[in-house]
Amino acid sequence: MKRITIKDVAKKLNVSVSTVSRAFNDKYDIKEETKDLILATAKSLGYRPNPIARKLIQQRSYNIGIIVPEFVNSYFPDVIMEAQKVLIDKGYQVLIMQSHDSSETELKNLETLLDNMVDGLIVSLIREDDNIEKYKELVDAKMPIVFFNRVADKLDACKVVFDDFKWAFFATEHLILQGYEDIVYLSGPKHMKLSLNRIMGFEKAHRKHKREVGKIIPCGFYMEDGAAAAKLMIETNNVPRAIFAANDHCAIGAMRVFKEYGYNIPNDVAIVGFTESRLAEHIHPTLTTVEQPTKDIGITAANLLIEQLENKGMFVPQTIVLNGRLNVRESSVTH
Amino acid sequence: MKRITIKDVAKKLNVSVSTVSRAFNDKYDIKEETKDLILATAKSLGYRPNPIARKLIQQRSYNIGIIVPEFVNSYFPDVIMEAQKVLIDKGYQVLIMQSHDSSETELKNLETLLDNMVDGLIVSLIREDDNIEKYKELVDAKMPIVFFNRVADKLDACKVVFDDFKWAFFATEHLILQGYEDIVYLSGPKHMKLSLNRIMGFEKAHRKHKREVGKIIPCGFYMEDGAAAAKLMIETNNVPRAIFAANDHCAIGAMRVFKEYGYNIPNDVAIVGFTESRLAEHIHPTLTTVEQPTKDIGITAANLLIEQLENKGMFVPQTIVLNGRLNVRESSVTH
DNA sequence: AACAGCATCGGTAACGTTTCCGAAAGTAGT
DNA sequence: ACTACTTTCGGAAACGTTACCGATGCTGTT
Numbered sequence: 001m002k003r004i005t006i007k008d009v010a011k012k013l014n015v016s017v018s019t020v021s022r023a024f025n026d027k028y029d030i031k032e033e034t035k036d037l038i039l040a041t042a043k044s045l046g047y048r049p050n051p052i053a054r055k056l057i058q059q060r061s062y063n064i065g066i067i068v069p070e071f072v073n074s075y076f077p078d079v080i081m082e083a084q085k086v087l088i089d090k091g092y093q094v095l096i097m098q099s100h101d102s103s104e105t106e107l108k109n110l111e112t113l114l115d116n117m118v119d120g121l122i123v124s125l126i127r128e129d130d131n132i133e134k135y136k137e138l139v140d141a142k143m144p145i146v147f148f149n150r151v152a153d154k155l156d157a158c159k160v161v162f163d164d165f166k167w168a169f170f171a172t173e174h175l176i177l178q179g180y181e182d183i184v185y186l187s188g189p190k191h192m193k194l195s196l197n198r199i200m201g202f203e204k205a206h207r208k209h210k211r212e213v214g215k216i217i218p219c220g221f222y223m224e225d226g227a228a229a230a231k232l233m234i235e236t237n238n239v240p241r242a243i244f245a246a247n248d249h250c251a252i253g254a255m256r257v258f259k260e261y262g263y264n265i266p267n268d269v270a271i272v273g274f275t276e277s278r279l280a281e282h283i284h285p286t287l288t289t290v291e292q293p294t295k296d297i298g299i300t301a302a303n304l305l306i307e308q309l310e311n312k313g314m315f316v317p318q319t320i321v322l323n324g325r326l327n328v329r330e331s332s333v334t335h
Numbered sequence: 336m337k338r339i340t341i342k343d344v345a346k347k348l349n350v351s352v353s354t355v356s357r358a359f360n361d362k363y364d365i366k367e368e369t370k371d372l373i374l375a376t377a378k379s380l381g382y383r384p385n386p387i388a389r390k391l392i393q394q395r396s397y398n399i400g401i402i403v404p405e406f407v408n409s410y411f412p413d414v415i416m417e418a419q420k421v422l423i424d425k426g427y428q429v430l431i432m433q434s435h436d437s438s439e440t441e442l443k444n445l446e447t448l449l450d451n452m453v454d455g456l457i458v459s460l461i462r463e464d465d466n467i468e469k470y471k472e473l474v475d476a477k478m479p480i481v482f483f484n485r486v487a488d489k490l491d492a493c494k495v496v497f498d499d500f501k502w503a504f505f506a507t508e509h510l511i512l513q514g515y516e517d518i519v520y521l522s523g524p525k526h527m528k529l530s531l532n533r534i535m536g537f538e539k540a541h542r543k544h545k546r547e548v549g550k551i552i553p554c555g556f557y558m559e560d561g562a563a564a565a566k567l568m569i570e571t572n573n574v575p576r577a578i579f580a581a582n583d584h585c586a587i588g589a590m591r592v593f594k595e596y597g598y599n600i601p602n603d604v605a606i607v608g609f610t611e612s613r614l615a616e617h618i619h620p621t622l623t624t625v626e627q628p629t630k631d632i633g634i635t636a637a638n639l640l641i642e643q644l645e646n647k648g649m650f651v652p653q654t655i656v657l658n659g660r661l662n663v664r665e666s667s668v669t670h
Numbered sequence: 671a672a673c674a675g676c677a678t679c680g681g682t683a684a685c686g687t688t689t690c691c692g693a694a695a696g697t698a699g700t
Numbered sequence: 701a702c703t704a705c706t707t708t709c710g711g712a713a714a715c716g717t718t719a720c721c722g723a724t725g726c727t728g729t730t
Binding site: 048050051052053054055061063071072074077080082084088094095096098112113115116117123133223227251252257259260278279282283285 | 383384413422428587588591613614
């Protein structure tokens with residue numbers, strides 16, 4: 001069962017391969033009738049253009065690489081899959097890589113993607129500084145890249161980001177308005193801009209309401225991190241009235257420990273998460289959290305990349321800030 | 336910044352392109368010294384072999400397609416990412432597609448993968464019957480395929496499966512040994528072999544302990560499904576003493592509703608899940624569940640596929656059954 | 671009638687590899 | 701010294717497509 005090539009179609013109709021190629025590429029210099037005829041017989045022969053040959057001659061791989069830190073939180077799969085949809089429709093192929101929170105793996109991933117001759121990249125960084133020279137090289141060499149979620153200021157490239165400052169502000173203000181004094185922020189790693197932005201939002205909310213800014217404790221994005229932080233609070237007798245967590249997983253990890261130790265949520269400790277996860281509605285108590293527009297992020301990143309690929313050269317990098325929503329649920333509202 | 340080709344390397348050393356190719360492909364008919372020399376200078380020139388040209392001449396895409404139903408449960412990302420690791424090491428590229436529980440999307444995914452000339456496939460089916468003719472065609476045409484998780488009996492292909500029968504049996508027996516009468520199984524869709532196998536395990540455990548087989552209620556794999564089932568039980572006054580759920584998400588959805596209605600778990604209703612999820616340890620009460628060896632499943636599937644790709648033609652399809660573990664936690668043990 | 675311009679097509683080089691065939695030189699056996 | 705074989709390499713075809721250049725025939729204008 002040999003694969004049918006463009007030559008077979010050409011021979012069948014006694015036309016040249018160029019004409020068949022023209023038919024398949026919607027060129028202007030071909031008669032409408034012959035085009036239809038060619039497409040029809042091609043279909044009946046079961047001909048599919050060989051994408052590899054096309055890539056070779058066009059000097060484009062039609063490969064797009066995506067690098068994300070992890071797949072544990074549903075955030076990344078959600079945005080990636082949405083981006084992939086857009087890209088596949090445009091004829092691109094998507095290669096997905098996880099860095100597992102390691103900058104070395106990130107670099108390795110980058111290398112394998114480059115070996116595969118990706119035409120462009122969509123990246124969420126592990127740390128802002130670690131592989132920055134490598135990315136800078138790529139950006140300087142006009143490689144189309146879109147960063148999202150975790151971005152680096154120093155890179156002059158396209159970025160799709162969430163307004164972390166604003167929504168951290170709203171989340172914190174929500175806790176303040178509920179009347180809680182003593183609010184602690186379990187922050188993400190401080191080397192991430194997104195963490196710093198949220199910290200600023202956290203502080204601003206306090207200042208607006210003339211409160212002393214609550215304690216900021218560096219934490220992480222996984223359940224274990226939240227659990228460890230909660231345990232430490234309990235053991236050192238430092239349980240605050242309310243907690244604003246780095247994300248939902250972190251919040252849920254903390255909630256588990258508090259509940260184990262007999263604390264009631266929200267009556268003893270109120271809690272709000274970040275980056276709405278699939279669990280937020282399904283745990284007890286349901287979790288107040290900030291919803292990020294994962295679909296929009298994916299779609300926007302993909303579209304920005306496509307624009308870059310199509311107008312290579314004359315393209316000014318832009319940063320797009322997307323909006324969110326605060327989903328208020330039981331974990332933060334005392335009755 | 337033109338990409339450096341094999342010709343540039345050849346010219347630099349005054350050797351032929353064939354020799355350079357030989358150096359990079361570990362061929363026998365090349366002197367060790369010249370090989371080392373070539374590799375060294377190639378590296379210094381920054382030469383990377385163009386994978387697309389290689390694919391064209393070798394008539395292989397080095398593309399592997401993976402089709403899974405969804406990414407909501409962490410099960411699929413876990414096995415896929417593990418499979419990808421193995422495949423990338425062997426020089427393959429992985430294309431990941433979600434079918435979103437729709438057979439039509441599955442078929443569409445299959446078509447795009449074929450358009451991309453995948454050399455092989457790893458598939459978890461939506462339904463056993465829906466696209467079976469298409470898959471049969473591919474299998475008959477000697478396309479290397481490995482099915483996992485959701486497989487079809489009618490297809491004579493490689494399969495990597497979990498011993499659903501055995502572990503449903505153990506999970507049920509665990510509930511019986513805890514002394515619970517009246518155990519209900521919230522089963523997965525009946526069109527899936529895996530559901531039927533688990534039902535048989537559920538029944539066998541009852542028979543072994545001379546019990547009347549508990550009720551089997553068709554459910555689904557998402558939290559909503561479990562929640563809906565629980566709500567129905569409560570409203571129709573049919574709450575059993577224990578529940579064996581289709582998977583963890585289903586179990587957690589049910590738990591949420593029960594807790595909302597004031598039921599205590601496990602003292603009023605005991606519950607066990609299936610396919611250990613990241614939440615099992617982190618919800619309250621912690622969830623007893625059956626752990627599937629996701630990593631092994633991914634690795635095994637990838638290796639089976641590679642074997643097939645390398646010994647195309649003379650390869651007998653085999654089915655590999657992998658083992659699991661019952662993680663007993665709070666949700667099923669009354670104190 | 672001469673010419674420009676357009677529409678439509680064919681032929682061929684090119685993309686960067688690998689693979690096949692054969693050549694050259696060296697080695698060993700007789 | 702002749703043959704046979706091995707080692708090491710070069711040349712060229714091939715993979716399937718697209719892009720470029722040119723050829724042909726037709727239409728319309730002067």
